[in-house]
Amino acid sequence: MRRLALPFGSLLLFLVVWQAVANSGAWSETLVPPPAKVWDAFVAVSTTHDGVRGYNGTYLIEHLGISLRRIAFGAGIGIALGVLFGLVMGTVGWVRSLFEPWITFLRTLPPLAYFSLLIVWLGINEEPKITLLAVAAFPPVAVATTTAVAAAPLHLQEAARALGGSRRDVVRDVVLPSALPEIFTGVRLAVGVAYSSLVAAELVNGLPGIGGMVKDAANYNNTPVVLVGIAAIGISGLVIDGLLLWLERTVVPWHGRA
Structure with a gap:
């Protein structure tokens, strides 16, 4: 009960403070709309209201679903490549020396720094968005995998070789389980980075899409819709992170116990 009460209590306190700030009159409703107006905006973008279907002809759940599909493709590609590169860099020293500086360089770049270049190269359709999310998700996974593989217990690897295991067997049965x-x-960091890059990915031709909805609403100072989009991104991000935690506990049940 305490684990449930604390989050809901903090949410209730946040809503009370938010309402108090909105009622204080220190800022206009354009800057700080009250919770009731944000709720009205949520209802409006989730239903057909006064003959208008959602926001820009698309319901909120559809905007979110399109963005999640982009993240699934983009971050999925980046994560898969990051794991593969990390395994190779963690086991082959010269490959790590060759590629690690470039991955570190890429990891320090903000997404907006190269998104315009991707648009020039790939156009304004789905390709630059998927590529941006893949590039954003790749470095965290590659760095984490490389570090974990390089730190795999050496005595276990030597024991596996002594028992006749090949290099492939050692990587599959010793290194990979240790690095998982x-x-x-x-992977969790990569998904978070990809999600934080979502609005940047949908700056151009992002509608339909939750990031594109946030950007379009911000252009018209429609703060309630902006807050609805931010809440949708944050809540869906919490759900995805919870699913990843559940998957980790399922795949790596020994973590923290051995």
């Missing part, structure tokens, strides 16, 4: 907890941490 850190790999999952990298």
